Amino acid sequence: MRAYLDWNATTPPRAEVLDAMREAAARAWANPSSVHGDGRAARAVVEDARAAVAELVGTDPRDVVLTSGGTEANNLALRSAFPREGAPAALVTSRLEHPSVSRVAEALEREGRARVRWLEVTAAGAIDLGDLDRALEEGAALVTVQAVNHETGVLAPVAEVIARAHAAGARVHVDAVQGWGKVAVPPGWDTASVAPHKMRGPKGIGALATRPGARIDPVLLGGAQEKGLRPGTVDAALAAGFGVAARIAARSAERWAALADLRDRIERELLAIEAPRGHARVAGDATRRAPHVSNLLWPGWIGAELVAALDLEGVSVSSGAACSAGTVEPSPVLFAMLGAADAARGVRVSIGDATTEDDASRAVRAFRAVLGR
Numbered sequence: 001m002r003a004y005l006d007w008n009a010t011t012p013p014r015a016e017v018l019d020a021m022r023e024a025a026a027r028a029w030a031n032p033s034s035v036h037g038d039g040r041a042a043r044a045v046v047e048d049a050r051a052a053v054a055e056l057v058g059t060d061p062r063d064v065v066l067t068s069g070g071t072e073a074n075n076l077a078l079r080s081a082f083p084r085e086g087a088p089a090a091l092v093t094s095r096l097e098h099p100s101v102s103r104v105a106e107a108l109e110r111e112g113r114a115r116v117r118w119l120e121v122t123a124a125g126a127i128d129l130g131d132l133d134r135a136l137e138e139g140a141a142l143v144t145v146q147a148v149n150h151e152t153g154v155l156a157p158v159a160e161v162i163a164r165a166h167a168a169g170a171r172v173h174v175d176a177v178q179g180w181g182k183v184a185v186p187p188g189w190d191t192a193s194v195a196p197h198k199m200r201g202p203k204g205i206g207a208l209a210t211r212p213g214a215r216i217d218p219v220l221l222g223g224a225q226e227k228g229l230r231p232g233t234v235d236a237a238l239a240a241g242f243g244v245a246a247r248i249a250a251r252s253a254e255r256w257a258a259l260a261d262l263r264d265r266i267e268r269e270l271l272a273i274e275a276p277r278g279h280a281r282v283a284g285d286a287t288r289r290a291p292h293v294s295n296l297l298w299p300g301w302i303g304a305e306l307v308a309a310l311d312l313e314g315v316s317v318s319s320g321a322a323c324s325a326g327t328v329e330p331s332p333v334l335f336a337m338l339g340a341a342d343a344a345r346g347v348r349v350s351i352g353d354a355t356t357e358d359d360a361s362r363a364v365r366a367f368r369a370v371l372g373r
């Protein structure tokens, strides 16, 4: 039996999600853009999912564009804020962001469409609001901020960012992929991303939600699906799973908050391990953190080595973002927070509402065995 403590990478789909997907795949397989009855049946499934996503994020279903996932939603949001024509305007962001934001920012700069203003980052894993004020005084077209950090779980001051950016006339994108269903994501953004595989739904689908009237420019060109903003045939089965996951996520923040007890127990026991090379410390502000994440650094250990050794003991955790795993590249997030010496040390433990006390015990035992070597 393995213990899966890597819920920030992805989450196990719920039984209700799989049931809805199976049912839609068998019944609503037609092209949702077809005007005949079969197409309309598939279309109804997609539109029901869109309504569920709109309700989760607090917008109108007409302002939900379905995408292939969180990465595409972030690409769409950032590129839409920097039209090709005109002088490059400022894009304000930080090195705490997921690569699907920071690498798009770098690309927009290379393409001459944006000037990136990287905000100062604190050792506690937050952006510096004073520096945000300075950046806004210099003038900005877009501020992009994540709701919950994917590596440390630290909550960004989203409401403050929105208030300050809007007062300065800048648009705000919130990468809330790690937030929905887990913490309250503040309203008022211009665009926000959703990825159902982070909330017990399917992979391969996601959404960009917008406030009414926010301009979106398609990244892909093709047919008229999603009002031409995201061409390509939509899969009603994925949409059905997305809809069910969104409806459950909309009422799960309280259940998620209760995970803090289990996370704190795991963290306490890991911090107490008498490892020969020394005790761990926690990365990120423990007082402003999502309830299910803990990122720990052990002296003398590279995170990826610890993760590989724990894997052999049947425990799944992660070092840095899953998308950069396989390479021992230091984490840009930990680099921005703590500097080069600690940037490859992080081990992320992230749990969810199917994690048991037994999983926790098994994981702690494995950490003890590996760290004792």
Ligand SMILES: Cc1ncc(COP(=O)(O)O)c(C=O)c1O
Binding pocket: 008, 009, 068, 069, 070, 071, 072, 074, 098, 100, 146, 148, 149, 150, 175, 177, 178, 195, 197, 206, 321
């Ligand atoms: C904060 C954040 N944004 C965006 C993404 C990308 O989402 P997806 O995997 O759906 O493309 C992730 C996934 O790890 C993430 O953690």
